[in-house]
Amino acid sequence: MSHRGRWLAGACASTVAAALLVTGGALATSPQDGPGGDSADTEVAVGAYLHYATPGVEKMQELSRWLGGTELRAGHTYLPGDTWANIEGAPDSLRSWAQWRNESADRLFVLNVPMLERNEAGVPDGEVAELLRAGARGEYDHHFRQLAERLVGLGVPDTVIVLGWEMNGFNYTHRCRPDPENWKGYWRRIVAAMRSVEGQQFRFDFAPNRGSDNIPWTTCYPGDDVVDIIGMDSYDQEPGRTFDEQVTQPYGLQHQVDFAKAHGKRISYPEWGLFRHGDNPEYMQGMLAWIAEHEPLYHSITDYCPHGVWQCSQNPRSAQVFREFLSARQGRGGPGGFGRGDFEAWPTD
Incomplete structure (x- = not known):
């Protein structure tokens, strides 16, 4: 489902989102690298949505202290989808994120990019279908070339682009269901336009909601040549009363992993966190174990109430699980990231 309305609590809707990430990830794979690349490629960049725009960058240091000094290695933000100018990268906060990224060679910058303006305006299906057809004809290519040129100019040509996220849902104007074939064609036009810019090294992350939602997300998959990462936004809510059910449900977490492996892609979790089931340490432990x-390549917990653990005091038990696992003081989540071995001694009671 879409979460943007909750993301903007306390913020202006036209300035949408930013997120942070990160412990221990290196710059991970090139588009040609799939699962099983070199050792740095398997380190996991950890994140949390802390604030939209530039203050998100500033809060990274505070999150690092809360995690006992764990070094934060990746940053994640969103472009507003209200106007084409913002989709082209107009927000000044991009400079702050680019500066942060370029302070260390091993950092990862992740940017969610809407595919259409008025992305949260409740545009009806018929109009969405017309817009997708126009996009597939190339009418909006110039907006994405402008964005690519701006990112290259800011010194972040290797940005991970989470394009048209949650496309299998009901709410965003860039949703897939009104015309899946033209949605896929439009994605391909955008990727071609951005890759045409000299100096770019972008990686494109295809990130649906967990489950079938409004349409099975595999129906929207635009092709291996224009996708580098298979992402998934996944919250503790139905369908899936338990974490195990979230794994095994149709188009759930296991399907994502299997699909990515079959297509030779890394996976990601751009949004995840608590939700309908309250403070749920079993879910937190299950998700962290799954990630390990x-x-x-990276994951980003949504860190405000009701989803989060650091800035949300109503989830103390889940916060303890998250902090103890990722804290450098516990020998986990330090500069080298974490992997499956970190759960070998994790308590089960």
């Missing part, structure tokens, strides 16, 4: 086992 399957080693996504």
Whole structure:
């Protein structure tokens, strides 16, 4: 499902989102690298949505202290989808994120990019279908070339682009269901336009909601040549009363892992966290164990109430699990990241 309305609590809707990430990830794979690349590629970059825009960058240091000095290695933010100018990268906060990224060679910058303006305006299906057809004809290519040029100019040509996220849902104008074939064609046009810019090294992350939602996300998959990462946004909510059910449900976490392996892609979790089931340490432990086992390129917990653990005091038991696992003081989540071995001694009671 879409979460943007909750993300903007206390913030102006036209300035949408930013997120942070990160412990221990290196710059991970190139588009040609799949699962099983060199050792640095399997280190996991950890994140949390802390604040939209530039203050998100500033809060990274505070999160690092809370995690006992764990070094934060990746940053994640969103472009507002209200106007084409913002989709082209107009927000000044991009400079702050680019500066942060370029302070260390092993950092990862992740940017969610809407595919259409008025992305949260409740545009009806018929109009969405027309917009997707126009996009597939190339009418919006110039907006994405502008974005690519801006990112290259800011010194972040290797940005991970989470394009048209949660496309299998009901809410965003960039949703897939009104015309899946033209949605896929439009994605391909965007990727071609951005890759045409000299100096770019972008990686494109295809990140649906967990489950079938409004349409099975595999129906929207645009092709291996234009996707580098198979992501998934996954919250503790139905369908899936338990974490195990979230794994095994149709188009759930196991399907994502299997699909990515079959297509030679890394995985990611751009959004995840608590939700309908309250303070749920079993879910937190299950998700962290899943991440440790399957080693996504990065993951980003949504860190405000009701989803989060650091800035949300209503989830103390889940916060303890998250902090103890990722804290450098516990020997986990330090500069080398974490992997499946970190759960070998994790308590089960």
